[in-house]
Amino acid sequence: MSSPRLPNRPEPTDLTATGEEYFFPDVRTTVNLFAIHTRRVGREWSYPPHTHPQYEINIVLAGEQVMVVDGRSYTQRQGDLVLLRPGIVHSSYSSGEGFTYFCMHFDIDDKLFLSLLSRLEQVLFPAEGAVARQIGPALDKLLELSTPNAEQAGDSVAKRMRIQSAVFELFATLWEAVSSEAAHLPGRGYVQAELAHQIASRLQGRVNQHFGQIDSVEKHDGIEGISSELGISVSHCNRVFRSVFGVSPRVYLSGLVLHEAKLLLADPQWTVQQITDMLGYGNIAHFSRQFKRWSGQSPTSYRKSTVQESPSD
Known part of the structure; x- marks a missing residue:
């Protein structure tokens, strides 16, 4: 039985019927x-x-x-x-x-x-x-x-x-x-900034599309794949990105993954094991090492600092 349409709203495009997804860009502007x-x-x-x-x-x-x-x-x-x-x-x-x-x-x-x-x-x-x-x-x-x-x-x-x-x-x-x-004014600053934001957007897309395969994204499908898509070398990609954001694309990607991990850890319905599986890490030990390297805390310590009652891990 099909669900009723909401009044006065256009019928949405059925992206799931073709196996496609659309992620709106994250908004972190201050x-x-x-x-x-x-x-x-x-x-x-x-x-x-x-x-x-x-x-x-x-x-x-x-x-x-x-x-x-x-x-x-x-x-x-x-x-x-x-x-x-x-x-x-x-x-x-x-x-x-x-x-x-x-x-x-x-x-x-x-x-x-x-x-x-x-x-x-x-x-x-x-x-x-x-x-x-x-x-x-x-x-x-x-x-x-x-x-x-x-x-x-x-x-x-x-x-x-x-x-x-x-x-x-x-x-x-x-x-x-x-x-x-x-765009018609002299200078390369604008062009470089625009390219850097294209790279950042694609990194965010990698995290969204490959949620559950983060390990794969970090190792195989990150900056190398994006550089190829944009038709530039990995070294140029790294140089331009660092000139605008102050960090390498790989560090930026790690920050995106850390953000996802923190959101999940702040929700007590998920155990650390479940979060490990959801993020696509092979085991808890690997996820814990990565999380502590990024944040300075273990996943359990971070959870205790953000929720009053932690579920059993």
């Missing part, structure tokens, strides 16, 4: 947001020269301001976006009857996104340009949160989650808007 605000200022308003260690997005919502960046003046009108890199000296002042602006400071640990932003030489993105137009809807969603209602009052968890959601949508749109322009 973003820190600072001093997100909108402000209406008068005609005499100005802000002195300063720097900050984060990126800044500044958008004029009404009126006009002058932004001085590294000694160069930019007239910023309604809808114009300014994107400032960390450490850039900048100041601003009103050039007319006052203006309203939106400002957000952020840092993010996505190396590919940072590589893209660092290569952009453009500071002012005019309202009629592709970048400002494309991020408009995402920005509007974020600005809606500046007028709190009863459900979004104060610093509620729900409001903070909605802000994060809106900011990630803004970043995704910004990425799409500027990546094609950045």
